[in-house]
Amino acid sequence: MALLTYLTTAHFDFGAIARLPKEMARLGISRPLIVTDAGLVRAGLLERVTDQVEAGSSLPVFDGTPANPTEKAVMAAFAQYGEEGCDGVIALGGGSSMDLGKAVALLAGSGGPLDKFDPANKGTRNMTAVAPVIAVPTTSGTGSEVSVGIIIVMDDGRKATFAGPKLIPASAICDPELTLGLPPLMTAATGMDAITHCIESFLAPTENPPADGVALDGLWRGWSALKRAVDDGSDREARWNMMMASTEGALAFIKGLGAVHSMSHAAGRLSDLNLHHGTLNAVLLPAVLRFNAPGQEERYARLRQAMGLEPGADIADAIAGLNASIGLPANLTEMGLTEARLGDMVPYAVSDLATRTNPRPVGASEFEALYRESF
Amino acid sequence: MALLTYLTTAHFDFGAIARLPKEMARLGISRPLIVTDAGLVRAGLLERVTDQVEAGSSLPVFDGTPANPTEKAVMAAFAQYGEEGCDGVIALGGGSSMDLGKAVALLAGSGGPLDKFDPANKGTRNMTAVAPVIAVPTTSGTGSEVSVGIIIVMDDGRKATFAGPKLIPASAICDPELTLGLPPLMTAATGMDAITHCIESFLAPTENPPADGVALDGLWRGWSALKRAVDDGSDREARWNMMMASTEGALAFIKGLGAVHSMSHAAGRLSDLNLHHGTLNAVLLPAVLRFNAPGQEERYARLRQAMGLEPGADIADAIAGLNASIGLPANLTEMGLTEARLGDMVPYAVSDLATRTNPRPVGASEFEALYRESF
Numbered sequence: 241m242a243l244l245t246y247l248t249t250a251h252f253d254f255g256a257i258a259r260l261p262k263e264m265a266r267l268g269i270s271r272p273l274i275v276t277d278a279g280l281v282r283a284g285l286l287e288r289v290t291d292q293v294e295a296g297s298s299l300p301v302f303d304g305t306p307a308n309p310t311e312k313a314v315m316a317a318f319a320q321y322g323e324e325g326c327d328g329v330i331a332l333g334g335g336s337s338m339d340l341g342k343a344v345a346l347l348a349g350s351g352g353p354l355d356k357f358d359p360a361n362k363g364t365r366n367m368t369a370v371a372p373v374i375a376v377p378t379t380s381g382t383g384s385e386v387s388v389g390i391i392i393v394m395d396d397g398r399k400a401t402f403a404g405p406k407l408i409p410a411s412a413i414c415d416p417e418l419t420l421g422l423p424p425l426m427t428a429a430t431g432m433d434a435i436t437h438c439i440e441s442f443l444a445p446t447e448n449p450p451a452d453g454v455a456l457d458g459l460w461r462g463w464s465a466l467k468r469a470v471d472d473g474s475d476r477e478a479r480w481n482m483m484m485a486s487t488e489g490a491l492a493f494i495k496g497l498g499a500v501h502s503m504s505h506a507a508g509r510l511s512d513l514n515l516h517h518g519t520l521n522a523v524l525l526p527a528v529l530r531f532n533a534p535g536q537e538e539r540y541a542r543l544r545q546a547m548g549l550e551p552g553a554d555i556a557d558a559i560a561g562l563n564a565s566i567g568l569p570a571n572l573t574e575m576g577l578t579e580a581r582l583g584d585m586v587p588y589a590v591s592d593l594a595t596r597t598n599p600r601p602v603g604a605s606e607f608e609a610l611y612r613e614s615f
Numbered sequence: 616m617a618l619l620t621y622l623t624t625a626h627f628d629f630g631a632i633a634r635l636p637k638e639m640a641r642l643g644i645s646r647p648l649i650v651t652d653a654g655l656v657r658a659g660l661l662e663r664v665t666d667q668v669e670a671g672s673s674l675p676v677f678d679g680t681p682a683n684p685t686e687k688a689v690m691a692a693f694a695q696y697g698e699e700g701c702d703g704v705i706a707l708g709g710g711s712s713m714d715l716g717k718a719v720a721l722l723a724g725s726g727g728p729l730d731k732f733d734p735a736n737k738g739t740r741n742m743t744a745v746a747p748v749i750a751v752p753t754t755s756g757t758g759s760e761v762s763v764g765i766i767i768v769m770d771d772g773r774k775a776t777f778a779g780p781k782l783i784p785a786s787a788i789c790d791p792e793l794t795l796g797l798p799p800l801m802t803a804a805t806g807m808d809a810i811t812h813c814i815e816s817f818l819a820p821t822e823n824p825p826a827d828g829v830a831l832d833g834l835w836r837g838w839s840a841l842k843r844a845v846d847d848g849s850d851r852e853a854r855w856n857m858m859m860a861s862t863e864g865a866l867a868f869i870k871g872l873g874a875v876h877s878m879s880h881a882a883g884r885l886s887d888l889n890l891h892h893g894t895l896n897a898v899l900l901p902a903v904l905r906f907n908a909p910g911q912e913e914r915y916a917r918l919r920q921a922m923g924l925e926p927g928a929d930i931a932d933a934i935a936g937l938n939a940s941i942g943l944p945a946n947l948t949e950m951g952l953t954e955a956r957l958g959d960m961v962p963y964a965v966s967d968l969a970t971r972t973n974p975r976p977v978g979a980s981e982f983e984a985l986y987r988e989s990f
Contacts, residue, residue, distance in 0.1 A: 453832030
């Protein structure tokens with residue numbers, strides 16, 4: 241049975257951040273906790289937000305979001321939320337800040353601990369309420385501003401995915417203006433995250449044709465815009481299209497994702513390496529696309545169309561070529577990941593939520609082979 | 616500013632009608648008015664619905680839906696809704712029954728007269744509440760089960776469009792099983808309505824890339840399935856894809872439609888002719904596609920991709936070819952419409968809501984030329 245749900249509202253355009261006061265009023269937020277990271281504060285992006293709000297400079301800010309959000313950081317931000325008497329969250333940043341902010345709002349609405357929401361134990365039904373969240377992305381990749389999910393590195397070392405309709409931010413303000421200053425390498429890495437979302441969600445076997453269409457539009461847009469955005473960060477049209485591809489990728493992955501994300505999550509949890517999620521996706525995508533190809537002729541043909549490739553062109557090679565042209569590493573080894581960590585990753589990839597929606601069944605031996613192909 | 620809203624929930628698959636009792640309970644409907652037409656009752660489709668509900672045969676039924684729903688019929692059904700003490704609507708049928716049922720629910724929730732909701736006078740804000748509607752399509756074309764609009768021929772002769780998020784049915788049950796008996800000509804005519812929705816909404820200048828993607832997926836699906844569904848009504852895969860194309864077309868036209876619909880509405884209001892909406896769209900589409908082509912190279916290229924046409928192929932010719940191959944008339948003259956009625960149609964086309972979102976400005980003289988080209 242195909243269950244089609246249209247889920248969220250996003251205000252999307254250059255200057256959209258000016259809507260912040262309206263959205264706060266609409267959602268009854270008078271004292272938000274702004275969840276972000278120190279780099280964004282230094283980059284002046286926090287001010288871009290607080291300038292929109294009366295007495296914005298007096299709003300409580302949690303800027304301790306780690307590169308990969310941890311349960312520990314979530315609990316610290318949640319404590320601040322309570323101490324400051326907050327009534328909502330403004331989640332400002334990339335996927336890490338947005339996911340952390342969404343987690344704080346979940347705890348504020350439904351109580352803790354985080355683990356009780358684990359989908360592996362049907363925890364989604366414990367998401368009874370969520371405090372209002374206004375998500376403001378400053379990268380174009382994660383799409384967390386419209387997604388049903390959050391990903392947190394738990395105290396026990398798992399990189400856990402929590403998902404449920406209530407986790408969709410009550411409001412998303414997508415202002416490409418906020419991405420104009422994003423450095424080339426971050427533009428490339430986050431952009432490949434968006435492209436991976438579009439490709440993996442389109443290939444997920446879940447029956448949801450509207451989401452398929454959204455994924456292909458996002459891929460069409462992102463594929464033609466990413467290199468331009470990397471080469472010239474001030475290319476406003478490319479920035480607009482990358483942010484839209486990011487939003488569309490996340491709207492589409494209501495279908496679920498696939499083996500790239502399973503492997504990426506399993507590697508991203510290695511706290512000593514602190515690897516970037518989008519970069520991992522970019523590096524892992526070619527091997528997984530080769531693995532998933534059998535029986536996917538029609539879907540791969542539609543991917544080629546969206547990417548403007550010739551009929552029969554090798555999509556995996558095209559991805560590897562784009563990675564190289566935008567300065568991303570060619571393999572996991574270049575990222576500092578070694579085969580010695582295989583045992584540390586494979587079991588986590590097997591049990592990752594995204595594994596359930598990979599178009600081709602994939603277990604421990606397949607994951608090991610896919611990692612080896614990517615070293 | 617692109618405003619992206621994901622709006623509705625549809626239960627979609629063969630046998631989905633079995634969900635009816637669950638959906639009634641979820642929406643708190645204990646005594647629905649079933650709005651349908653006499654033909655569907657004769658075809659046994661009413662029973663297919665009432666068989667799902669305890670004491671279903673005792674439910675009040677309004678089966679007086681005309682081929683094009685009129686204000687008069689809406690008021691008659693609304694009177695029955697009140698007399699029977701109904702608390703919701705099951706709208707069963709094609710676009711006419713579903714639009715009429717949605718209109719009854721609107722009057723039940725926000726009071727009358729219908730005219731006070733006219734968007735031309737900002738009437739949408741008068742849609743304060745709408746009684747719960749479960750929409751059950753029995754054709755694959757209108758997509759009214761997920762759409763924000765209803766179209767009613769008013770007592771004063773206008774074919775008026777009312778639109779607003781509250782008009783989206785609270786529940787849509789899309790069961791392709793209910794379309795297996797649809798005769799070839801109705802399959803063709805309603806199917807071209809769905810295809811026209813996908814094409815016109817994709818070309819509408821409104822900024823909504825996710826809706827663009829949904830429209831192209833619907834076109835891709837409908838274009839390959841329609842002739843198969845016409846040639847063999849029992850082709851379940853083709854029926855499934857046509858119903859999905861219909862749903863996707865309506866999800867997409869949140870962007871708005873275009874000149875084909877303006878002209879089709881203006882002709883459909885001629886009560887002496889009682890012309891079929893989908894057939895009018897099919898016949899008018901080629902001329903409008905030729906008219907809209909200038910400056911649309913990229914969008915037309917994406918339409919060709921979705922339709923599997925060669926680069927540079929004439930889309931208008933392809934549509935005319937499909938029309939001929941599925942037994943639809945080649946022009947308005949064959950439908951019994953004559954140039955003598957031009958004065959009766961052009962002004963209504965100019966003022967139609969869909970005219971605002973045609974990609975190329977279109978006024979009285981252009982509409983007259985487009986009609987003449989279609990005679």
